[in-house]
Structures are given as structure tokens and as C-alpha cells.
Amino acid sequence: MLAIDDLYSFGEGVIVQSRSANGITQHLVEFPESNERRWIPYFALRQIKGVKHAYIVGSQSEGNVAERLRLKTLAHALRNWNENTGALSSLEFNPLPHQIHLVHRILNSGSLNWLIADDVGLGKTIETGMLLYALQQRGQAKRILLITPAGLTRQWQEEMYDKFRLGDFQIYGHHFQIHEPREWKMHDHVIASIDKLKQESHLELLLQADAWDLVVFDEAHRLSRRQYGLHYDTSERFNLALSLRKSEKARSILLLTATPHQGMQDKFISLLELLRPDRKNEFALLSLKPVLLHDMVIRNYKADVTDSEGNFVFHGKSTIALEVPVNQQSIDFDQSLQDYLRKGYQAGKNKGYSGNAIGFVMTVYRKLAASSVAAIRRALYRRLSRLENDVLDEIIQSNFVEDERFQGELEEFTVSSNQDNREEFFDGEIELLKLLITRVEQLINHDDKLSRFMDTLLKQLLQDNPNEKILIFSEYRATQEYIKEAITAQFGEDKVVLLHGGLSHDERRDVIGQFDNDAQFLISTEAGGEGINLQRHCHIMVNYDLPWNPMRLVQRIGRLYRYGQQKKVVVLNVNSPGTVDEQIIALMYQRIEQVVSDMAAVQGDEFNEALKDDILGEVSNLLDLEEILEQASAGGIERTEERIKEALERAKNATNLQRDLFKYVSRYNPEDLASELVITTAHQLTFIEGMCKQLNIEIVKRIHDDKVLQLKMPEKVMNELGTRSSTLDITVDRDMARSRKNTVMMDMNASLMQLFIRTACSFSFGGKTASVCARDLSGNSFITANLRWQDIYGRRMKQDFAAFFIQGNRVYQNPKVLGDWLLEEAETSSIIPTKDSNEHWFQLVEREAQKVLNDSTEINVIPDHVDWVSGAWLNNE
Known part of the structure; x- marks a missing residue:
């Protein structure tokens, strides 16, 4: 060496x-x-002299060399664990075992062509970010293209920066334009809308760019190709992905979707062919050989997800419906509204294609009426003002135009701000509007829905705990303001905060911070339905209105029903069946609940609430009920009920088919990491403490339940770090690092941590071989190594850190007792076995290491090298 x-x-x-x-x-x-x-x-x-030579001849340095061996071993283990999972990097969250496993599985598969099909709410965006971060740490992904639905480009950019500090991503068409193909060279990290890139002019430019190391498609079920006999019906979105694959502009493709199958085998196979076009003939036999999916598709379910201690993450939730009795004012208003809607829809049909705008307005009015009397009241007043050419009041502005999370607000904004429609939709519209406004004013003075919400629901929720925090959802801004006025009048303005699409990213963060601290009520539109986590301080959610799209409800619940929630989540749905639409929406959710309960019950004795939520997410994602609801006014409630039943039956069959097929995909299993030397924050901490001692860094004080260490550094370390300050507060607890200013999170990106790793791995640090006192380890020796694999071009594809434990003539890989031993300071022994014994043991380990290399060989991954790290003799006396 x-x-x-x-x-x-x-x-x-x-x-x-x-x-x-x-x-x-x-x-x-x-x-x-x-x-x-x-x-x-x-x-x-x-x-x-390398490890092998020193181990065989029994070489050992002076001093407590056993401790240096422990720290060197830990340094390699920490670095390798981070490279394989990204779990110890600059993350703004604590990754769960299933997320770590997913990244580890993909990175060590030798291929980045995967379909991530995790259940709704399990963090596919987080998993992708962890994977990208780990790839960049390895230097394996210089050029990355994220292709998302148009409304999610900014959300992806925010997530990549906020959670992973991947701040180089720019949005194509927003942050930059491409006029000539050579300009692509200036952009290595790009986010783009799928509906922009699918257009011929943009696709032509994209295909002239340099190849991307990885192309990620979010919501990949939108890549649709159906087969009819020998012919394909290919969507433009699918053609975009296919063009990137055929032109070799995408070296690897990653697909993300919770519903890749949707009951359509041909469409699912088309996605698989995008991933692995070389296996097209095999996919034709997928029904007979579903095991093909094991190295291409990975899916995890809420029912299986645990924390790092093995406890189930999801503790259950209860859903309670609060039904508000119908009063005469509601009946009167609904009769007039139904009359108005029928005439409006008919006027739209009479105008043909140009009448679609009228139909859109009618549908939005129905949604507003189902939300609150205040929302429909505002819309009716604005419509009448427009027709009578009055000056319109200033309307609420928003910046949500291209974000799918804010569809309701966008609808509300569109019908309120359109200045062009100054003609009646139908004869007599003005008179009918005036009648509606008269009746809506009567209704708002007898709004039993708001009264029951304030006087009954909130009163009961706050009875045991007057300071209980409550998250309230509504789809529309007018309803949001209406609820705020009522709560403010009773509890005070400082108790209420609003979250909506008109807020900037920083303003959203401030609102969430206020709710986490002093505010008691957070009233949110769908702006809070995704991308925010409120589980630390709140477990009660009220849906003042129920969304037409059931997936929106699943996403709302996901704000509280997620990892870190310590209480059972309570979901209360306020239902006021004062209109036909409200009756239909309530009916729809009742039917969904029944189907989900029936499907979960047949799973057997292991049924639990998390399984029920898995199925709810799947079924809701497969349902397209908005169209049914939009057509409900024409068909009546009985026909609508039939159509809901038919749609649910299709969703049920598709869910069952998908579940049967997905028995063969990769998924998280704690046993999969049984042969790994699993690294935890406890290993991080003991390594840090040990290296502080080696580098004469004083741990002055331990505070906040030992979560924060206050350090005093010698001048030599200060010079290494390029700092003039001799004091530093550090932690391995991410929550503590976020909440406590000037406290350094000691992840693998921290300068001090990098110094520790670099020092411990260096040759001059020593610790390659040692005899250690190991009373808790019954064995002869252990030897550690980095095992490496490469592709057929000699590029490194995979690396594992392995500890081989020797007992007699048997070798065990990564036993748990060794992981436990690494947590305590090591003590040096003077007893060293004979050279013959050492040579015999090393030969045993060499054979086992070669076996591991060979067993993990795949078509794209071949054995490369064994790099020996450390060797220890165990003295058990």
C-alpha cells in the first residue's frame, strides 16, 4: 500500500x-x-503497511489504539451510510426507515430506472430529494430534469431548497428561456411543466440539449398510452417521455405516482417500458411473471410504516359528521338557486361551445353555495353589480394562478374578477339575481351552519382544553373570511391566522409559525392541503366544507395525520344538507367510507386503521367524481347516486387488481436491513464525543437534556475550520437545531463533522488494527471493509461498508452486537493471537467478502474491489 x-x-x-x-x-x-x-x-x-499485513503479523501501535480503531470504523460507517441513504445530510426533517430503505434500495440496485409508487402521504417528493442529494454526494447526477404538472413546479422548487438545500433548480419558462440549444449548457438543474415540454416547439429544443443523468416525472400516471389491438393511442405527455428515452437524452428515468396501474394493465406496462425498454418482450408476460416488478417498482403503505424504534407511525383517526338541520330560509334559497342554475346551464348549452363559460360559472356558484352562505352571497352581489354596470369593489388578489393546490381560490377569483360578462346569461337573470340576494340575506341572518359550528362544535372541542389548537379548512376565501370574523368576535383577533394562495412563501412560513406558537385557530384554504406539517401542536381538524374531489380531503387530513403526531387525529365534517349539492356530496363521502371499510375488513385479522387509510388514498385517487357532481343537476339525486356507485365499483376493482400485482414489488421490510450495519443518531453522537477527545476539544456543558453540546476548541482546530471563535454549540437533533439559533446541526455537511471524518479516515490517525477488551462480544475477531461494485464501463455504482465478525470458523456479517459495541469508548488489550490464527481468520473473511460481492452482482453491477478498513482482535476476559 x-x-x-x-x-x-x-x-x-x-x-x-x-x-x-x-x-x-x-x-x-x-x-x-x-x-x-x-x-x-x-x-x-x-x-x-495496509490492514491485511498489519492484521496478519499482529501489529499494534502504542496508546489507546482500540479507541482510534472504533472511531475509524465509525467514520467509514457514517460516511457510507450517508452515501447510501442521504439520511445524515443537511435535511430539514428526520427521515423515516421506509424512506431510508427506498433510497438505499435504488442506489444499490445499480439502476436509477425505478417507479416509486408509495402510498399517498408517505413522501415521494422527500424520497426523491433524498435520492438526488445522495446521488450528488456520490457525483453521479450532474444534470437533473424534474418534470411536473404545471401547478407544482414552484412547490417542487421550494421543497428541494427547504428540505435539502438543493437551491440550484430553476423553472424552465419562468426563471429562464432557451433560444438556442447551446444555452441548455448553462442549466444543469431544471424543473419544467410537462404540458409546456410536450409542445412541439419546446420538445424540439429539449431534444437538442445535452443528455440528462436523471429525468424525474411526477404524477407519472398522466403519461398515458393505451393499446387497442396492434395500435397505440399515445398522449402527448407519454410521447415526451418516450422521445427522451429513444433519443437517449435521459440516461435514467424515475417515475413517481401512487396510482400507476389504475386498473389498466396496458397503461401500466407502457410505464414499465419507459423504464426498461430492453425488457419489452418480458412485460408482455407480466401477469404470468409479476416478480419482474421487484427490481423496478417500489411501494410502501401507511399500514407498514414505522419510526426508527419500530413503532407504527400512524396512530389512527376518527371521523365525525356534524349535520346541521335544514331551516326554511335554506329551503327557500335553494329553490331559487336551483331555478337560476337550470336556466344558466340551459343558456350555456344553447350557445354551444361558446356557452362553456356560462356552465363554468354555474358550477362554481354551486360549489360556493355548498361552502357557505357568505361565499355565494359575495358572488351573487358581484354578478348583479357587473350586470348593472356598477363600480366593483376591490377584490382579493392572489398569486396562485399556476398552482393546483389553489383550484378553488382560482375559480372564486375567476368568476369574481371577470369584467367581460356584462350581458345577461338568460332573459330575466337580473330579476332572479335580486330574488336570490333577498333570500340569501334572509339566510345569512339565520345561518344555522355557522351557529352550530361556533356554539356547538367549538364549544365542545374546547370544553376540556380551552387552549386546544384547531385547524379549519374551507375551499374558498370568502368562507375563510366569514369564519374568521365569527371566531375573532368571540376569541380575539390574535387567536386567528389565515393561510391561502395569496401569501408568499415567507408569509406562509410566518403563519405556520404563529399557529405553532400563540395563535389557536388556523383557517386554511387548499393552500394548506399540501406541503405543510402541523402535527406537532394540533390533532383536531374541522372541514367547514367538503371538497368535490375526495383526494383533497385525503390531503387535508395528511397535514395532521402524519409522522410525529402523538395523539389520535379527530376529523369533523360540517354538513348542512340545505342544497341538493350538499346532499350529494355527503352521500358521496358516505359511500366512499362504506366501500373503504368493506375492503379493509376482508384483509383479515391484521386489519387496522392505517390499512383503511391506505385503501382510502387508493380509492380516492382512482375516483373522478367531479364530472358526476357537475352533471348532477340534470340527472337528479337518484341517477347521481347510481353513477357514484358505478364509479366506486370501478375504483374498488382497480384497487384490488393493483394490490394483487403489487405483492411482488419492492417494499420496506425491517428484515431487509438486518444484514446492514445500521447507523443511528446515537452513533453520530458517540463518534462526535470520541473525536472531540482525540482533538482536545473540550465539551464544556451539556444542555437541553444533553441534546446540545457546548464546545471549546483549541487553536489548531480553529485554524482547520477557518474560524476565530473558539466556542461552538452543536447538536444531532434536527428539531433542536431548527429551534435554537446559532446551534450547528452536526450532519455530514457540517465543517466540524467533515474535519472529524477526514481525520479519522486518514492514515496518520492510526487505528487500523488493535486488540480490544470486548467482554460483551463473544468471538475471536472482526474485520471491516468497504465493498465496491462497478458497471461495465468501470464507473463505481455501489459501495457497502461491512463488518465481518469471526467466531471459530464461522463468519457473520454486521451482527447487531457489533453495532452496539461501537456506541461505547473502546479499551485496548495487550493480547494478540498468533500469526497462523490471524492468517486463517483473514482468509475466512476474504472468502466471505468475495461471496458478498458475487451475490450482489446484477446485469449492470459487477464486483470491483475490497478496501480493508480495520481489524480487531477480541479479548473476552
Whole structure:
């Protein structure tokens, strides 16, 4: 083994070839750590003894070399665990085991062509971010293209920066334009709308860009290709993905969708062909050989998800419906509204295509009326003012135009701000509007829905705990303001905060911060239905209105019903069947609940609430009920009930078919990591404490239940870090780092942590071999190594850190007891076995390491190298 002189150190290497040039001998040195070779003149090298030689001859340095061996072993284990999972990097959250496993599974598969089909709410965006981060740490993904629905481009950009500090992503068409193909070279991290890129002019430009290392398609079920006999009906979105694949502009493709199958086998197979076009003939036999999915599709369910301690993350929820009795004012108003809607829809039909705008307005009015009397009241007043050419009051402005989360607000904004429709939709519209306004004024003075919400619901919720925090959802801003006025009048303005599409990213963050601290009520539109986490301080949610799209309800519940929620989530749905639409919406949710309960019950004795939520997410994602509701006014409630039943039956069958097929995909199983040396925050902390001692860094104080260490650093360490401050507060707890200013999160990106890793892994640190006192370890020895695989082009594809534990003539890989031993400071022993024993044990380990390399060989992954890290002899006395 050889090492470059410390001044320009490339680390340790092996001479594989020599030559002479101008009288100077040069050696071609292979460096396993960086997977590169360099010609180095002989005088820049110095000879060292590697682990194998030192272990066999029984070499051991002076001092507590056992502790240095422990720290060196930990340094390699920490670095490798982070490279394989991204779990120890600069993340703004604590990754769950299923997320760590997913990243580990994909990175170690030798292929990035995967379909991530995790259940709704399990964090496909987070998993993708972890994967991208890990790939960048490995240097394996320079050019990345994220293709998303138009309304989610900004959300993806925010998530990548907020959670992973991946701040280089720019949105195509928003942050930059491409006028000539060469301009693509300036953009390596791009987010783009799928509906923009599918257009011929944009696609042509995209296909002239340099190849992307990874292309990610979010909501991949939108890539639709159906097969009819020998012919395909291909959507433009699918053609976009296919063009990238065929032109070899996408070296790898990652597809994200919770519903990849949707009961359509041909469409599902088309997605698989995008991932692996070389296996097209095999996919034709998928029904007979579903095991093909194991190395291409990964799916996790809420029912299976646990935290790092093995506890189920989802503790259950209860859903309660609060029905408000119908009063005479509601009946009178609904009769007039139904009359208005029928005439409006008919007027739209009479005008043909140009009448679609009228139908849109009628549908929005129906949704507003189902939301609150205040929402429909505002819309009716504005419509009448427009027809009578009055000056319109200033309307609420928003910046939500291209975000799917704010569909309701966009509808409300559109019908309120349209200045062009100054003609009656039908004869007599003005008179009918005036009648409606008269009746809506009578109704607002007898709004039993708001009264029951304030006087009954809130009163009961706050009876036991007057300070209980409550999350309230409504789809529309007018309803939101209406609820706020009522709550403010009773509880005070400082108790209420609003979340909606008109807020900037920073303003949203401030609102959430206020709710986490002093505010008691958060009233949110769908702006809070995705992308925010409120589970730490709240477990009660009230739906003042129920969304027409059932997936919106699933997403709302996901704000509280997620990892970190310590209480049972309570969901209360306020239902006032004063209109036909409200009756139909209530009926729809009742039918969904019944179907989901029936499907969950047949799963057997292991049925639990989390399983029920898995199925609810699947069924809701497969349902398209908005069209049914939009047509309900023409068909009546009986026909609408039939159509809901038919749609649910189709969704049920599709869900069952998908579940049967997905028995063969990859999924999280705690046993899958049984052969891994699993690294936890406890290993991080013990490594930090040990390295502080080695580098003479004083731990002055431990505060906040030992979660924060206050350090005093010597001048040498200060110089290494380039800082003038000798004091530093550190933690391995992400929540503590977020809440406490000037406290450094000691993840793998922290400068001090990098110094610790670099120091412990260096040759001069020592610790390659040692005899250790190991009373809790019954065995002879253990040897650790980095196992590496490459692709057919010699590029590194995979690396695992392995600890081989020797007992007699048997070798065990990564036993849990060894992981436990690494948590405590090690003590050196003076007893070293004979050379013959050492040589025998090392041969056993070499054979086992080679076996591991060979067993993990795949078509794209072949064995590369074993780099020995440390070897220890165990003294059990």
C-alpha cells in the first residue's frame, strides 16, 4: 500500500504499473476511495503497511489504539451510510426507515430506472430529494430534469431548497428561456411543466440539449398510452417521455405516482417500458411473471410504516359528521338557486361551445353555495353589480394562478374578477339575481351552519382544553373570511391566522409559525392541503366544507395525520344538507367510507386503521367524481347516486387488481436491513464525543437534556475550520437545531463533522488494527471493509461498508452486537493471537467478502474491489 505525501494527499493507493520518463520513475497508482488512477513520481510516494499485513503479523501501535480503531470504523460507517441513504445530510426533517430503505434500495440496485409508487402521504417528493442529494454526494447526477404538472413546479422548487438545500433548480419558462440549444449548457438543474415540454416547439429544443443523468416525472400516471389491438393511442405527455428515452437524452428515468396501474394493465406496462425498454418482450408476460416488478417498482403503505424504534407511525383517526338541520330560509334559497342554475346551464348549452363559460360559472356558484352562505352571497352581489354596470369593489388578489393546490381560490377569483360578462346569461337573470340576494340575506341572518359550528362544535372541542389548537379548512376565501370574523368576535383577533394562495412563501412560513406558537385557530384554504406539517401542536381538524374531489380531503387530513403526531387525529365534517349539492356530496363521502371499510375488513385479522387509510388514498385517487357532481343537476339525486356507485365499483376493482400485482414489488421490510450495519443518531453522537477527545476539544456543558453540546476548541482546530471563535454549540437533533439559533446541526455537511471524518479516515490517525477488551462480544475477531461494485464501463455504482465478525470458523456479517459495541469508548488489550490464527481468520473473511460481492452482482453491477478498513482482535476476559 502507498500514500501520497500529506501536502498533496490523494489518500492511500496501490501501484498497478510503473514507467520511466526522462530518468524519473513514475507509478500508476489506483486510489480505491476516489475510484481513480494517477501517474505519480516515486519521490511523492511513501510506503505504508495496509490492514491485511498489519492484521496478519499482529501489529499494534502504542496508546489507546482500540479507541482510534472504533472511531475509524465509525467514520467509514457514517460516511457510507450517508452515501447510501442521504439520511445524515443537511435535511430539514428526520427521515423515516421506509424512506431510508427506498433510497438505499435504488442506489444499490445499480439502476436509477425505478417507479416509486408509495402510498399517498408517505413522501415521494422527500424520497426523491433524498435520492438526488445522495446521488450528488456520490457525483453521479450532474444534470437533473424534474418534470411536473404545471401547478407544482414552484412547490417542487421550494421543497428541494427547504428540505435539502438543493437551491440550484430553476423553472424552465419562468426563471429562464432557451433560444438556442447551446444555452441548455448553462442549466444543469431544471424543473419544467410537462404540458409546456410536450409542445412541439419546446420538445424540439429539449431534444437538442445535452443528455440528462436523471429525468424525474411526477404524477407519472398522466403519461398515458393505451393499446387497442396492434395500435397505440399515445398522449402527448407519454410521447415526451418516450422521445427522451429513444433519443437517449435521459440516461435514467424515475417515475413517481401512487396510482400507476389504475386498473389498466396496458397503461401500466407502457410505464414499465419507459423504464426498461430492453425488457419489452418480458412485460408482455407480466401477469404470468409479476416478480419482474421487484427490481423496478417500489411501494410502501401507511399500514407498514414505522419510526426508527419500530413503532407504527400512524396512530389512527376518527371521523365525525356534524349535520346541521335544514331551516326554511335554506329551503327557500335553494329553490331559487336551483331555478337560476337550470336556466344558466340551459343558456350555456344553447350557445354551444361558446356557452362553456356560462356552465363554468354555474358550477362554481354551486360549489360556493355548498361552502357557505357568505361565499355565494359575495358572488351573487358581484354578478348583479357587473350586470348593472356598477363600480366593483376591490377584490382579493392572489398569486396562485399556476398552482393546483389553489383550484378553488382560482375559480372564486375567476368568476369574481371577470369584467367581460356584462350581458345577461338568460332573459330575466337580473330579476332572479335580486330574488336570490333577498333570500340569501334572509339566510345569512339565520345561518344555522355557522351557529352550530361556533356554539356547538367549538364549544365542545374546547370544553376540556380551552387552549386546544384547531385547524379549519374551507375551499374558498370568502368562507375563510366569514369564519374568521365569527371566531375573532368571540376569541380575539390574535387567536386567528389565515393561510391561502395569496401569501408568499415567507408569509406562509410566518403563519405556520404563529399557529405553532400563540395563535389557536388556523383557517386554511387548499393552500394548506399540501406541503405543510402541523402535527406537532394540533390533532383536531374541522372541514367547514367538503371538497368535490375526495383526494383533497385525503390531503387535508395528511397535514395532521402524519409522522410525529402523538395523539389520535379527530376529523369533523360540517354538513348542512340545505342544497341538493350538499346532499350529494355527503352521500358521496358516505359511500366512499362504506366501500373503504368493506375492503379493509376482508384483509383479515391484521386489519387496522392505517390499512383503511391506505385503501382510502387508493380509492380516492382512482375516483373522478367531479364530472358526476357537475352533471348532477340534470340527472337528479337518484341517477347521481347510481353513477357514484358505478364509479366506486370501478375504483374498488382497480384497487384490488393493483394490490394483487403489487405483492411482488419492492417494499420496506425491517428484515431487509438486518444484514446492514445500521447507523443511528446515537452513533453520530458517540463518534462526535470520541473525536472531540482525540482533538482536545473540550465539551464544556451539556444542555437541553444533553441534546446540545457546548464546545471549546483549541487553536489548531480553529485554524482547520477557518474560524476565530473558539466556542461552538452543536447538536444531532434536527428539531433542536431548527429551534435554537446559532446551534450547528452536526450532519455530514457540517465543517466540524467533515474535519472529524477526514481525520479519522486518514492514515496518520492510526487505528487500523488493535486488540480490544470486548467482554460483551463473544468471538475471536472482526474485520471491516468497504465493498465496491462497478458497471461495465468501470464507473463505481455501489459501495457497502461491512463488518465481518469471526467466531471459530464461522463468519457473520454486521451482527447487531457489533453495532452496539461501537456506541461505547473502546479499551485496548495487550493480547494478540498468533500469526497462523490471524492468517486463517483473514482468509475466512476474504472468502466471505468475495461471496458478498458475487451475490450482489446484477446485469449492470459487477464486483470491483475490497478496501480493508480495520481489524480487531477480541479479548473476552
